[in-house]
Amino acid sequence: MLNKFYTEMKSSLEAAYQQKPRAAIRVTIQLASTFVEAYRADKNVVWTSFYSFPMELLAAFDVTPFDFEIAANLLPTFSADAAVEIMNRAEEVGYSTDICSYHRLAAGCDMLGYMPRADLLLSSSYFCDGKAKTNKTLADRCGKEAITLDIPNKISRESVDYVAGQLRRIAGRIESISGQKLDLERLRECIRVSNRARRAYEQLADLQKVSPFPYIGVPVINMSIFGNMLAGKEIQEQIYLEIVEESRKKIMEGRLTPEKYRVLWLAWFPVQPTVIRQIFRKNGVTIVMGELARNYGGRMDESLPFESLALWCLKNPYVGTIEQRLKGINEIIDEYNLDGVVHFSTDACRHSCAAQKLIGDVMKERNIPYLVLDGDMSDKRKYSPERTEMLLENFIGIMAGRK
Amino acid sequence: MSDSKAKMGYFCSLVPTEIIAAAGYEPVWVKGKAEMTAAADARMYPNMCPYIKSLFTDAAEAGGSAFDGLVFARSCDGVRRLYDVWQAYIPSKFTYMLEVPKNADDLAVTYFAAQLRDFASQMGKASGREVTVPTLRKAIKDANAARSKMRELYNRQSASPLPMAGSELFMQGLAILHGDGAKGITATRKKPVAEGAAAGSRKKTRVMVCGNVMSRPDIFQMIEGSGADVPVADVCTGLRFFERIVDEKGDDPFLSLAEAYLGVPRCSRTAAPAETYARIRDNVNRYDVNGVVLTALKFCDQQLYDIPYLLKKLNDDGIPVLFVENDYVFKDKDRIRTRVEAFVEMLES
Numbered sequence: 001m002l003n004k005f006y007t008e009m010k011s012s013l014e015a016a017y018q019q020k021p022r023a024a025i026r027v028t029i030q031l032a033s034t035f036v037e038a039y040r041a042d043k044n045v046v047w048t049s050f051y052s053f054p055m056e057l058l059a060a061f062d063v064t065p066f067d068f069e070i071a072a073n074l075l076p077t078f079s080a081d082a083a084v085e086i087m088n089r090a091e092e093v094g095y096s097t098d099i100c101s102y103h104r105l106a107a108g109c110d111m112l113g114y115m116p117r118a119d120l121l122l123s124s125s126y127f128c129d130g131k132a133k134t135n136k137t138l139a140d141r142c143g144k145e146a147i148t149l150d151i152p153n154k155i156s157r158e159s160v161d162y163v164a165g166q167l168r169r170i171a172g173r174i175e176s177i178s179g180q181k182l183d184l185e186r187l188r189e190c191i192r193v194s195n196r197a198r199r200a201y202e203q204l205a206d207l208q209k210v211s212p213f214p215y216i217g218v219p220v221i222n223m224s225i226f227g228n229m230l231a232g233k234e235i236q237e238q239i240y241l242e243i244v245e246e247s248r249k250k251i252m253e254g255r256l257t258p259e260k261y262r263v264l265w266l267a268w269f270p271v272q273p274t275v276i277r278q279i280f281r282k283n284g285v286t287i288v289m290g291e292l293a294r295n296y297g298g299r300m301d302e303s304l305p306f307e308s309l310a311l312w313c314l315k316n317p318y319v320g321t322i323e324q325r326l327k328g329i330n331e332i333i334d335e336y337n338l339d340g341v342v343h344f345s346t347d348a349c350r351h352s353c354a355a356q357k358l359i360g361d362v363m364k365e366r367n368i369p370y371l372v373l374d375g376d377m378s379d380k381r382k383y384s385p386e387r388t389e390m391l392l393e394n395f396i397g398i399m400a401g402r403k
Numbered sequence: 404m405s406d407s408k409a410k411m412g413y414f415c416s417l418v419p420t421e422i423i424a425a426a427g428y429e430p431v432w433v434k435g436k437a438e439m440t441a442a443a444d445a446r447m448y449p450n451m452c453p454y455i456k457s458l459f460t461d462a463a464e465a466g467g468s469a470f471d472g473l474v475f476a477r478s479c480d481g482v483r484r485l486y487d488v489w490q491a492y493i494p495s496k497f498t499y500m501l502e503v504p505k506n507a508d509d510l511a512v513t514y515f516a517a518q519l520r521d522f523a524s525q526m527g528k529a530s531g532r533e534v535t536v537p538t539l540r541k542a543i544k545d546a547n548a549a550r551s552k553m554r555e556l557y558n559r560q561s562a563s564p565l566p567m568a569g570s571e572l573f574m575q576g577l578a579i580l581h582g583d584g585a586k587g588i589t590a591t592r593k594k595p596v597a598e599g600a601a602a603g604s605r606k607k608t609r610v611m612v613c614g615n616v617m618s619r620p621d622i623f624q625m626i627e628g629s630g631a632d633v634p635v636a637d638v639c640t641g642l643r644f645f646e647r648i649v650d651e652k653g654d655d656p657f658l659s660l661a662e663a664y665l666g667v668p669r670c671s672r673t674a675a676p677a678e679t680y681a682r683i684r685d686n687v688n689r690y691d692v693n694g695v696v697l698t699a700l701k702f703c704d705q706q707l708y709d710i711p712y713l714l715k716k717l718n719d720d721g722i723p724v725l726f727v728e729n730d731y732v733f734k735d736k737d738r739i740r741t742r743v744e745a746f747v748e749m750l751e752s
Contacts, residue, residue: 094711133708322487354484
C-alpha cells in the first residue's frame with residue numbers, strides 16, 4: 001500500500017513539477033523517489049531517521065535510506081481516516097493510545113506488511129525514547145539488527161569520541177550489509193557537500209528575516225525534518241539554492257504575501273489536515289522559522305568526519321538539558337523580529353511538551369506572546385478543529401493588541 | 404560535610420549508589436508520595452509519568468527538596484525533562500545529572516566509566532569527602548552484601564510453599580532502597596525461610612509481577628488477597644535492583660560499576676524487547692510461575708512500547724498474562740482489583 005502510495009505521489013509530483021518547477025516540489029519528489037526505491041529487491045535498504053541521524057554517513061554508501069516514521073506519517077496528509085484505521089490495528093494488539101501516533105501508525109503499517117524490507121535498522125537516542133524503541137521492535141519483527149546511536153546529554157571530548165566510535169562501528173555494519181567498503185575520501189566529500197548545502201541554507205535563513213516573509217513557513221519546517229534525508233548529496237545544495245533564488249525573485253518582483261504577524265513554530269507541525277494554515281492565511285500570520293529549521297550544527301570539519309558528524313548530533317537543540325533548546329529559541333527570537341511563538345503540543349510527545357511551561361516563562365520574561373497549541377501529529381481522534389481555531393484566534397487577537 | 408548522615412536522593416536504579424555512599428552520603432531512592440499532582444501538571448506536561456509528577460509535586464508543595472542533594476540520570480525522556488523543570492522551579496542544595504548510555508556495549512561501558520569518575524568527583528566536592536579507590540571498593544562491597552542478602556531471599560522464593568509473601572519481600576527491599584537499609588536487612592535476617600505468611604499452606608497459584616517503578620504493595624496485596632502467591636517482583640524496585648552485583652576485584656572500580664550497571668539485568672529502557680521477554684521467560688521457569696501480571700506506569704514509553712511484543716510472546720508460549728497500567732499511587736485500586744481477581748480465578752480454574 002505504501003509503495004503504491006509513494007509511486008503515485010511521485011508521478012503526480014513530477015507532473016506538477018513539469019507544470020510549475022518549484023524547489024519545494026523537488027524536495028518532495030526526492031522523498032517519494034527514495035521511498036519507492038526502498039521497495040526494490042536489488043537495493044540495500046537501511047531504515048533510519050532522517051531528522052536525527054547524520055545522513056552524510058549513509059550518503060557515503062550506495063544504500064537506500066528509509067525513514068519508517070516519515071514514510072508512514074505522510075499518509076494522514078492525504079487520508080486521516082485511513083491513518084486511524086491503521087493505528088487501530090496497532091492498538092488492537094496492545095499499543096496504548098498514550099503512545100505517539102507517529103509510532104502507532106508506523107507499527108500498524110509494519111503489521112499490515114506495508115513497509116519495505118530492511119537490511120539494517122538505525123536510530124538515535126534523541127529526540128525521543130519512542131523512536132528508538134519502535135526501531136528495536138520493528139527490527140525484531142523482521143529479524144534484522146537494530147542499532148541505536150546513543151547521543152549523550154553534553155558536549156565534551158569524551159562524548160564526541162563516544163559518538164564518533166559508534167559511528168565508525170555503524171559504518172562497519174553498513175559495510176557488511178552492503179558489501180561495500182567505506183571510502184573515507186567519499187565520506188569527506190559528503191561532508192564537504194553537506195557544508196555547502198548548509199551555507200546555501202543559511203542564505204535562505206537570512207532571507208527569512210525579510211518582512212514580508214518570501215517563502216512558505218510550513219515547507220521550511222518540513223525541510224528541517226525530511227530535508228536532511230539529502231545531507232551529503234549534491235542535490236541538497238541545488239534545492240536550497242533554488243529556494244533562495246525563488247525567494248529573491250519574489251522579493252525583487254514584489255510578489256510577497258502581505259504579512260501582519262511573524263511567528264516562530266516550536267516542536268512539530270501536524271501532518272494530518274488541520275485548520276492551522278487556513279487560519280494563518282486568513283489573518284496574515286506567517287511561520288518564519290521552526291526551531292529545527294536553522295543550521296544549528298555549524299560547519300563540519302571533513303578532516304575529522306566521524307567526530308564532525310558526532311558533534312552535529314550533539315548540537316541538536318533537543319539533546320541535553322533545556323538550556324540548549326532555549327538558547328536556540330532565544331537566538332531565533334533575536335534574529336527574526338517575531339510577534340509570537342507557538343508550541344505545538346502533540347499528545348504523546350513528552351520530550352518536547354514537558355518543557356512547554358518553562359519555555360512559556362522565558363517568553364513571558366521576553367514579553368512575547370506564546371501559545372501552547374494542543375493537538376496531534378497524525379491522529380484525528382486527538383485533534384479538534386474548533387479548539388484549534390479558538391486557540392489560534394485568541395492568540396492572533398493578543399498579537400493584534402500589541403501592534 | 405558536617406552531617407555524616409546527609410541524604411542523597413536518586414530516582415533511577417541505574418544510578419550507582421556505591422559512589423554516593425563512598426562520598427559519605429546515604430543514598431536514598433526517592434519515593435513519590437503525592438497522589439494529586441496539580442503542581443506538576445501546572446509546571447510540566449500532564450501526560451507525563453505519574454512517578455515523575457509525584458516527585459515534582461512533593462518537592463513543589465514542600466517549597467524545596469527535602470534531600471541534601473539529588474542525582475538525576477539520563478534514563479528516560481521523563482527524567483531528562485524533570486531535571487529541566489526541577490532546576491527551574493525547585494530550590495535544591497545540589498543536583499547532578501548523570502550521563503547513562505542507552506547502549507551496553509564496550510564503547511558505552513568505557514564512556515559510562517568516565518562519567519562515573521566525574522560523578523564521584525562532584526559527589527566528593529559536594530560532601531567534602533573525596534571518593535577514593537579504597538572508599539569506593541568498600542562501598543561496592545557493602546552494597547553487594549546488602550543486595551546479596553535480598554537476592555538470597557528472592558532465590559528462596561522458587562520454593563513451594565512460598566517462604567515469604569511477595570508483598571512482604573517487596574516492602575523489605577523498599578526499606579533498603581529508602582535508605583532504611585539496616586531495618587530492611589535486619590528484618591530479612593529475622594525472617595527465617597518458610598516462616599512467611601504463606602508458609603505451610605497448599606501449593607498456591609503463583610503469579611509474577613513484571614514492570615518498572617513501584618513503591619506500594621497494592622498490586623501484590625491484590626494478588627495475594629485473591630488467593631495467589633507472588634514469588635517474585637521483577638521491577639526496578641524489586642528483583643532487578645538486588646540482582647546487580649558489582650565485581651569487587653576488578654582493577655578499576657569505576658569500570659566494574661559501569662559494567663554492572665549497564666549489564667544484566669537490564670530494564671526495558673536499555674534492553675531490546677526480545678531480551679526483556681527472555682528474562683520474563685527465565686523467571687517464569689525459575690519461580691515456577693503460573694501467570695504474569697505485566698504492569699506499566701501510565702505514560703511510561705519505555706515500558707508501553709514493549710507491551711504489544713511481550714503480550715504476543717507470552718500468549719504464543721501459552722503463559723497467561725494480565726496487563727495493567729497503573730498511575731503509581733493506585734487511585735483506581737478497585738478497578739484493578741476486579742481484573743486481578745478475575746485473572747487469578749482464571750489461573751486457578
